[in-house]
Amino acid sequence: MIIAVETNDTGGIKRVYFDQLENYSCKKLHKIFDKHISKSTSIxxxxxxxxxxxxxxxxxxxxxxxxxKSSKELHNMIHHVKSWLRGTFSWVRKEHIQKYLDEFSYRINRSIYKENIFDLFLNRMMNTQKIYIKTL
Incomplete structure (x- = not known):
């Protein structure tokens, strides 16, 4: 597999992407670059x-x-995904590995928005009309 890690200005992890590769040729590596990385980004x-x-x-x-040592964020994510796979699932099938990696990416990529999600949830609860048991 190949992994791409996007960091923020302070060096923290902002987003992460994984792709399963058949081989490590330039042609196969190009897949994650085209899919997730802007041509104007410094890599x-x-x-x-x-x-x-x-x-x-x-x-x-x-x-x-x-x-x-020069890519601590990358190796940190590799460690996390391996621990997550081993700790969460008892068996990971090769044909489904991309789905597991996509789920992990989704969780990491959305984790920076936790406060926003909670705030939105509270605001919706507070601004919704009351529903009483009698009406249910």
Whole structure:
């Protein structure tokens, strides 16, 4: 699989995307770039050579991995998704892995809006007409 992590200005994780890959060719890697990454975005990757052809279309900066120290957010998300899969499901089938990854991405990507969701819920409750048991 391949993972893309978007960070905010303070370095916190804003969004995360996963894609299951058949192989790690540039053609297959291009899939997540086209689907989730804007061409104007600055992208940081390791020095793996399969990323080289993508430099023509994307603002790609390749840096030495340094055993994961240069991409802490990425490795943090990898750890979280593995823990979530192992802790939540007793068995994960290969043909369904993308669905699990999509669910995890959805949960992470919506987690920054928790206050907004709760506030909206409270506002709707407070602004709705009262319904009495007699009318039900």
């Amino acid at each position: 940081k990757t390791d020095k793996w050579t399969a990323y080289n052809p993508l430099k023509k279309e994307f603002d790609l900066k390749q840096i030495k991995s340094d055993k994961g």
